Ligand code: ZN
Ligand code: ZN
C-alpha cells in the first residue's frame with residue numbers, strides 16, 4: 170500500500186503536560202514516521218503511513234491523551250504525498266507569535282508513581298514527594314512562566330544525577346517533569362510537637378502515632394495545611410471543632426481508598442469516577458448512618474488521597490478528618506512558620522516539609538449531578554484550567570462578589586477563574602485576593618483593559634476594582650448581582666440570546682436598591698427585566714436576621730397572620746420600619762421556614778436553613794397552595810399551610826418536602842407564564858439556593874415536562890463564587906453600567 174503524509178493539528182491543553190513524549194510512544198507503537206512540534210495554538214503532528222493508519226491514528230488522539238492534557242479538537246489539516254521520512258523527531262518549537270501558555274492544575278499521584286511508592290525495590294519506595302510528567306504539584310508551586318523548574322518552588326532542590334538522567338530521557342516517564350525528585354535530592358518531611366519544637370525521628374511515624382492516639386495534626390499538603398484527626402474518634406473531632414471554632418459546619422474526610430469511602434457513604438459509578446479522577450475533589454456523598462459529629466446534614470464530604478504523603482499517612486488509618494487549616498475565615502495557611510505560630514493550641518503536632526507552597530489552593534468541593542461535577546467550590550485540581558466562552562476580545566478582569574469572593578481573568582475566549590478565596594471581610598483575605606489576581610495576570614501574561622464589579626457599593630471587591638481603575642486609568646463596569654448569576658449559567662452552557670433565569674440566592678443588591686434573591690429575570694447578556702419575584706420579607710434587625718433566623722420565622726408567621734405570640738420589641742421595630750430592610754431572597758424564605766419548623770433559630774453559617782430543610786425532607790409528593798399575584802409569589806398562603814400542618818403534628822420531614830415541592834411547582838408555573846408571554850424557551854438555574862440537591866433533582870425535570878429547556882451549571886459554581894464569569898461575559902457584550910472611564914460617569918451609580 171502506498172504511503173501518504175498527514176498534518177494533524179491538536180488543540181487544547183497539550184503543552185507542558187507530557188504530550189509530545191506521549192505522541193512519540195504512540196507513533197512508535199503504530200509504526201509510523203514523522204515529527205511533532207508545539208505551535209502557538211497547540212501541537213502539530215506530521216506523519217507518514219497508509220491513509221488508513223493515519224486516519225485511525227488521528228481518531229485515537231481524540232480519546233487518548235496523557236492524564237494532564239485536555240484535548241479540545243483533533244483535525245487533519247492537510248494530506249500530501251509522502252516524502253519517505255524515517256523515524257520520529259520532536260522538533261523545537263519556533264518562536265510563537267501569540268503566546269498561549271496554559272498551566273496545569275495540581276494532579277493526584279498517578280498509578281505508576283503509586284506503584285513505585287509501594288514497591289520495596291524501587292528507589293523511590295516510601296518517598297512522600299515522588300511525581301512524574303503525569304502527576305504531581307503544578308499550579309501551587311509555579312512562581313512564573315515559562316513553566317520550567319527554576320520558575321517553581323522546586324528551584325531550591327538541585328536534581329541528583331539519576332533524576333537528571335531520567336529528566337533528559339525521552340523514553341522515561343519523567344522526561345521534562347519539572348518537579349521530579351527523589352529521596353536523595355528532593356524535599357523532606359519533618360515533625361514538630363504541639364509547641365513547634367522539632368522532634369527527631371521518623372516524621373511520618375510520629376504523625377501517625379499522634380493521630381492514632383486521638384491527637385490533632387496539622388499536615389502540610391499541596392495548596393496549604395490541613396488539620397486532621399481520626400474521623401472515627403468523636404472526642405478528637407469534638408476537640409478539633411472546639412479549637413478551630415467550627416462548631417457545626419460539616420467537616421470533610423479523606424478515605425484510604427474507594428472501599429473505605431463506600432463504608433461511610435453511598436458511592437455510585439459516577440461518584441466513584443469523580444472520586445478517583447486525577448483532580449480528587451471533595452465529593453459530597455449521601456452518608457450511611459448518623460455521623461452527626463462530622464456533618465449536620467445528609468451529605469458527607471469525602472476525598473481520596475492525592476499526594477504520596479496522603480497515601481503514606483492513610484496506610485495505617487482508614488479515614489481522617491481533613492479540614493483546611495485556617496482560623497476564623499482567614500485564608501488557608503501555607504507556610505511552616507505561619508502554621509506553627511497560628512495553630513498553637515490547635516494542633517498537637519505538625520507534619521511539615523520544606524517544599525514551599527507558592528499559591529494557596531483549597532480543596533474543590535462538589536456534588537455529582539447527572540454524572541458530572543456540580544461545583545460548590547472550584548479550586549484545587551481545576552484551577553487554573555480555563556473555561557472557554559464564545560466571546561473573545563480585549564482582556565477583562567471580573568472581580569466577583571464578596572462572601573464567596575472570586576475573580577475571572579480572560580485572554581481571548583479563554584476565561585481563567587481564580588482559586589477559592591473566601592470572605593473578603595478580612596484584611597488577610599483581601600490581600601490574598603489581590604495577590605492572586607496579580608499572579609494570574611503574570612502567569613497568563615494579560616493586562617486587563619476593563620474591570621467589572623458588582624453594583625453593591627460596599628463590596629470590598631468593588632472597592633478594589635474602583636481604586637485600581639482610578640489608579641491605572643482602566644474603565645470600570647458595574648453589573649447587577651442576579652444578572653451576573655444568570656449570564657454565568659448561560660456562559661457555562663455556551664448559551665446566548667434571550668432566556669429566562671430563575672436566580673435564587675441569599676442576598677444581592679437589586680436595581681431598586683433593595684435586597685433581591687428570588688428572581689425571575691428575562692433577557693440576555695446585555696440586559697434583563699425582572700419578570701417575577703417573591704413577596705418581600707422584612708429582615709427584622711437587618712444583617713442580624715440572617716444569623717438569627719428565628720426573626721425571619723417570626724416575620725413570616727406575622728405577615729401570614731398566624732403568629733402565636735407577639736414580641737413587643739420586634740412589633741415596635743416592624744411598625745416603625747426600624748432597621749427592617751426588605752429582601753426577596755429565596756434563602757431567607759428557607760431560613761424562615763426552617764425556624765418555623767423548630768429545626769433551628771440561629772444559623773451558624775450562611776445558608777444553613779436551606780441545608781437543614783433539605784436534610785430533613787422526607788419522601789412526599791404533597792404540595793401547599795401558592796398564590797402568584799402579578800408575577801410575585803406571595804408565600805403567605807404557603808406559610809399558613811406550613812404552620813397549620815406543624816400545629817397538627819405532621820412530621821417535620823413531610824412539611825419540609827411539601828414546602829420545597831411548592832417552590833418547584835411555583836417556579837414551573839411562573840416560568841411557563843413568563844416564557845409564554847415573552848416567547849422564551851431556555852431556562853437557566855443559578856444562585857446559591859441551587860446547591861440544594863432536592864430542588865435540583867426535581868425542578869429541571871418538571872421544566873422539561875412542561876416543554877421548557879432547563880440548564881444548570883457545569884463548569885463553575887452556582888453560588889457567588891461562579892458569578893464573576895457572568896460579570897465578565899456581560900461586560901464583554903456591552904452590558905452593565907459604566908462607572909469609570911467613559912462619558913457616562915454620572916448615571917446614578919454610587920461610587921463602589
Ligand atoms: Zn506520576
Ligand atoms: Zn534525585
Ligand code: FE
Pocket residue numbers: 650654674675676677856857888889
Ligand atoms: Fe448571589
